Amino acid sequence: MNSKVSIISVLSFIVISCSPKPSKIVLKTFENKFPYAKDVSWKKEYNGMWEASFYLKKFYYLTVTYSSSGTWVSTEKEVFEEDIPLKLLTTLNKKYPNYFLIRSFKKTKIDGVEYEFELEKDGKILVLINTNNDGLIDTKKLCSHLEGDFIIEND
Helix, strand or coil: CHHHHHHHHHHHHHHHHHCCCCCHHHHHHHHHHHHCEEEEEEECCCCEEEEEEEECCCCCEEEEEECCCCCCEEEEECCHHCCCCCHHHHHHHHHHCEEEEEEEEEEEEEEEEEEEHHHHECCCCEEEECCCCCCEHHHHHHCCHCCCCHHHHHH
């Protein structure tokens, strides 16, 4: 039994110590802005940005992105239909009338606000982004490496 506990402890230590950690300046900037953040997990993006996902209170999750020098880039949070500007929601419903809105996110950036929508129809997921204008951009057109559909299967 003790050997199993020891192995689990060693593996846990290895996983924790191998997790990516941002620089001290990124950590300090984050901790100054969000001193009460709980359950923080860090991820280094392909472009060198650092992304922290956490919650401030139960069910109030945020994702914040920083440059490698500690400069704030964006804050993203899940929003509900009543939080989406009416004009944008109307456009979404007109262009995609047979789709079900699964989740929506609001991303605040230095140059404005962006909304992201995850829609579902017939088990296929469609992800759309709305930048500072009223247009909706299909992320498939932005990311050629995301070819193929995601299929939702019921258990």
